[in-house]
Amino acid sequence: MHGRVKVKSSAQQEEEKRKEREKKLKIYVAARDACFSKRKEGVWDDEALQLTQQLLSSNPDFATLWNYRREILMHLETVKDEDEVQKIYETELSFTESCLKMNPKSYGSWHHRGWVSARLPRPDWARELSLCDRCLSLDDRNFHCWDYRRMVVKMSGVPVDQELAFTDRLIGSNFSNYSSWHYRSTLLPLLHPGSPEPPSPCCEPPQSSPPPSPQTHSHRVCEEQLLKEYELVQNAFFTDPNDQSAWFYYRWLLGRAEREEMISCVYVSRDEERVAVVFSRPVNAQSVGLLLVLDGQPQRVEWRSVHPRFKHSPVWICDLPPGTINDISNEHNLTVHWTEKHTHRDCALYTGRNESWCRDTATDQELFRSELSVEKTSVLQSELQSVKQLQELEPLNKWCLLTIILLMRALDPLGYEKETLAHFQTLKEVDSVRAAYYSDLCSKFMIENTILKMEYAEVRVFSISDKNLTTLCHLDQLLLVTHINLSSNQLQRLPPQFAMLQCLEVLEADNNSIENLEGVYHLPRLEEVLLKNNKISTLADLQPLASCPKLKRLDLRGNPITQTTNVESELAELLPSVTDLLL
Amino acid sequence: MGTQLKDVIIKPDAPSTLLLDKHADYIAAYGSKKDDYEYTLSEYLRMSGIYWGLTVMDLMDQLPRMNQQEITDFIKACQHECGGISASIGHDPHLLYTLSAVQILCLYESLDAIDVDKVVEYVKGLQQEDGSFAGDKWGEIDTRFSFCAVATLALLGKMDMINVDKAVEFVLSCMNFDGGFGCRPGSESHAGQIYCCTGFLSLTGQLHQLNADLLGWWLCERQLPSGGLNGRPEKLPDVCYSWWVLASLKIIGRIHWIDKAKLRMFILACQDEETGGFADRPGDMVDPFHTLFGVAGLSLLGDERVKAVNPVLCMPEDVLQRIGLQPDLLS
Ligand SMILES: [Zn+2]
Numbered sequence: 001m002h003g004r005v006k007v008k009s010s011a012q013q014e015e016e017k018r019k020e021r022e023k024k025l026k027i028y029v030a031a032r033d034a035c036f037s038k039r040k041e042g043v044w045d046d047e048a049l050q051l052t053q054q055l056l057s058s059n060p061d062f063a064t065l066w067n068y069r070r071e072i073l074m075h076l077e078t079v080k081d082e083d084e085v086q087k088i089y090e091t092e093l094s095f096t097e098s099c100l101k102m103n104p105k106s107y108g109s110w111h112h113r114g115w116v117s118a119r120l121p122r123p124d125w126a127r128e129l130s131l132c133d134r135c136l137s138l139d140d141r142n143f144h145c146w147d148y149r150r151m152v153v154k155m156s157g158v159p160v161d162q163e164l165a166f167t168d169r170l171i172g173s174n175f176s177n178y179s180s181w182h183y184r185s186t187l188l189p190l191l192h193p194g195s196p197e198p199p200s201p202c203c204e205p206p207q208s209s210p211p212p213s214p215q216t217h218s219h220r221v222c223e224e225q226l227l228k229e230y231e232l233v234q235n236a237f238f239t240d241p242n243d244q245s246a247w248f249y250y251r252w253l254l255g256r257a258e259r260e261e262m263i264s265c266v267y268v269s270r271d272e273e274r275v276a277v278v279f280s281r282p283v284n285a286q287s288v289g290l291l292l293v294l295d296g297q298p299q300r301v302e303w304r305s306v307h308p309r310f311k312h313s314p315v316w317i318c319d320l321p322p323g324t325i326n327d328i329s330n331e332h333n334l335t336v337h338w339t340e341k342h343t344h345r346d347c348a349l350y351t352g353r354n355e356s357w358c359r360d361t362a363t364d365q366e367l368f369r370s371e372l373s374v375e376k377t378s379v380l381q382s383e384l385q386s387v388k389q390l391q392e393l394e395p396l397n398k399w400c401l402l403t404i405i406l407l408m409r410a411l412d413p414l415g416y417e418k419e420t421l422a423h424f425q426t427l428k429e430v431d432s433v434r435a436a437y438y439s440d441l442c443s444k445f446m447i448e449n450t451i452l453k454m455e456y457a458e459v460r461v462f463s464i465s466d467k468n469l470t471t472l473c474h475l476d477q478l479l480l481v482t483h484i485n486l487s488s489n490q491l492q493r494l495p496p497q498f499a500m501l502q503c504l505e506v507l508e509a510d511n512n513s514i515e516n517l518e519g520v521y522h523l524p525r526l527e528e529v530l531l532k533n534n535k536i537s538t539l540a541d542l543q544p545l546a547s548c549p550k551l552k553r554l555d556l557r558g559n560p561i562t563q564t565t566n567v568e569s570e571l572a573e574l575l576p577s578v579t580d581l582l583l
Numbered sequence: 584m585g586t587q588l589k590d591v592i593i594k595p596d597a598p599s600t601l602l603l604d605k606h607a608d609y610i611a612a613y614g615s616k617k618d619d620y621e622y623t624l625s626e627y628l629r630m631s632g633i634y635w636g637l638t639v640m641d642l643m644d645q646l647p648r649m650n651q652q653e654i655t656d657f658i659k660a661c662q663h664e665c666g667g668i669s670a671s672i673g674h675d676p677h678l679l680y681t682l683s684a685v686q687i688l689c690l691y692e693s694l695d696a697i698d699v700d701k702v703v704e705y706v707k708g709l710q711q712e713d714g715s716f717a718g719d720k721w722g723e724i725d726t727r728f729s730f731c732a733v734a735t736l737a738l739l740g741k742m743d744m745i746n747v748d749k750a751v752e753f754v755l756s757c758m759n760f761d762g763g764f765g766c767r768p769g770s771e772s773h774a775g776q777i778y779c780c781t782g783f784l785s786l787t788g789q790l791h792q793l794n795a796d797l798l799g800w801w802l803c804e805r806q807l808p809s810g811g812l813n814g815r816p817e818k819l820p821d822v823c824y825s826w827w828v829l830a831s832l833k834i835i836g837r838i839h840w841i842d843k844a845k846l847r848m849f850i851l852a853c854q855d856e857e858t859g860g861f862a863d864r865p866g867d868m869v870d871p872f873h874t875l876f877g878v879a880g881l882s883l884l885g886d887e888r889v890k891a892v893n894p895v896l897c898m899p900e901d902v903l904q905r906i907g908l909q910p911d912l913l914s
Contacts, residue, residue, distance in 0.1 A: 006855070021619075025618070025619075025620040064669075064674040067675050143766070143770065143773060146771060147770050178817060182772070185760035245817070309914070434841070436840050
């Protein structure tokens, strides 16, 4: 029951209502039972149509009665000639129309109308389209009607540009119409498809296409049209800066397509005789047909994700057969083939080297920036200027603030870092119910910036202390990092994804609120873990560390666990490799 | 033409504590007014109605107050030759009610009351070439039915009986620009549908296919100043949407993106202090549907007076532990 206000009534009114309901119940039950018994007897006559019509008019969600009607109609099809059938179905359309007038959100009525339309000997799709127009003019958010419209459009081949013009009209008369913006997002990529990225040198184009959805490449919009859309959206949010529809749409326009499926990194370690592979998105390496070739010889290896929690992961590892690459005077050539996607990546391990890798970096791929071509980014610059103008008029408008942040990131994530942080601060104040969302988003952007800085500096140290981090992400980008500094943030856990840092030697995470170390799991080179002033309270919290064979130094000062009895001896038993324990 | 924010105002005297006893009495009495006009009108969804009532009773640890024998016999009588189960006697079978029936029988540990193999055949038979599921033989396609199909099979431990890859492909083809999902490819995002699709992806082990940050943003933007959540932009808050949004956020590991204390206040304000039960909004008429989703929402928010609820199947966690079913959640 939706939207039925509870009203107080007197005892006398109650009694009258009760009597009225009793009467209605009798009529209803009689009609229902008559329908059921007729159907049981296999009667498909006019009276049955009458009875079901009577019941469905007041209760269109009674699905079984629609089914009975369809049985009757299908029977009539076999005994009447085409003109009669046409007439019967046209009457049926009038009936569903009257049902829809009374209850425009009934699944049953809409489905039945679609069923009838599809069976009509001479369908009149133009009439159906105008029914949709009328219905949407009464409620432009009725998703049943929108869906029916899409069916009609498909059945009758209405051109995409005509439908786009329809959304132009609706948006023009009322910008605040999420349904229309949504419809646009499905139409534009059909009318103005974005050109696929040129395949990177080591990858052949993928053979199978991903399922179509606006998230994937095949459903992005070409640059020229994107620029026009920016203008339309700007009109919308200048007209009504508090209407969320246009802002949601704008964020989509500013977004990036999902990355092509590829192997973005292959890493090999001589000491550990181990290979790690990073994919551009989570996969299940055990089932995607991964082939490892070492010096021309296919190898039989077992792929495992970095943590048992992940059946799909961007990072997978395998051990090479013992003795295959451990002689430092030998050079080796390694290729990982992703047979399903017809792509591969090579990696050479030279004489005298202990490890090697081959990869596309976040900077190569401009992962964290706009997708526009260089000459068109000036458009973003002017977009930023106008949104900033709006912000001057509406300094506390959260949509405006968030959009400024997104534009700044699309343009120059590092250059605008300071301003971005200030805007996040304001956002958390003006939209405090979503403060945790903004904190996590800000953490993500700070991590992206730190990845960029690290890669420009060509180092393997990832340092992001004192940045109010509340969450960790992009850890697949940190496979090669040997030293991470997360000190003085607000982290509560090192999640399973943390196990992607396969080269990690030193972990600094003092002064957080960490109570869970699930992701410090099977890190083969980890030697030092600094966790001063966190919330580690039980031995069980430290259990994952026992899977890191080289752990020598552990700082737990200022954690609740240090207050428990026998902690030192229990730790010695749990972590026998640790020689330097600070409590 | 500025938009006015649609929301409700919670009155200062609105209920602010959980009235468990009243709700249990309300549900226990609900099934006894079988001669009521409104009750009769809702016969077409009776099986789901029973599932809502029993689940909320179990969450409140009051399941023994319901008539197990009567209900199991009723379900038995609602299974058809094709294997499907109908909302009530005399009605046609449908995936919606097949799932509700299986959920009820899981609560009661009495799946043997029905022919399980036939249920599996029925579900399997409704899968279409493109991977989607029809709700019944009349062919309505909806991602809700994809969820019903895999939830039914997951509870029966028979997921491998359908083409899971194809089913996943279809659901993913319904993903939208905002990261959400609608009824069919091209349909607008809607919190109820998002719940079905995230639940579906959880049960099929495919949550990594979501754009969780984008979807999570859309979902947390459903929270209005009253604390309640709506199901789509520019709509009023509602207890049932509060559940669908909240459960979806839980599934994608982002439940902390909304203000839990404010949502709790809103849900509590939707209680009827006189009759027991929850309404969609403060001051409206109560019903078992919103009563379940009110209590289940409070459970997800961590209320210790109700049992823990599973966000994917909207069933008590202890029941799922008994069956050995632990759907994935993103961390
Ligand atoms: Zn509701």
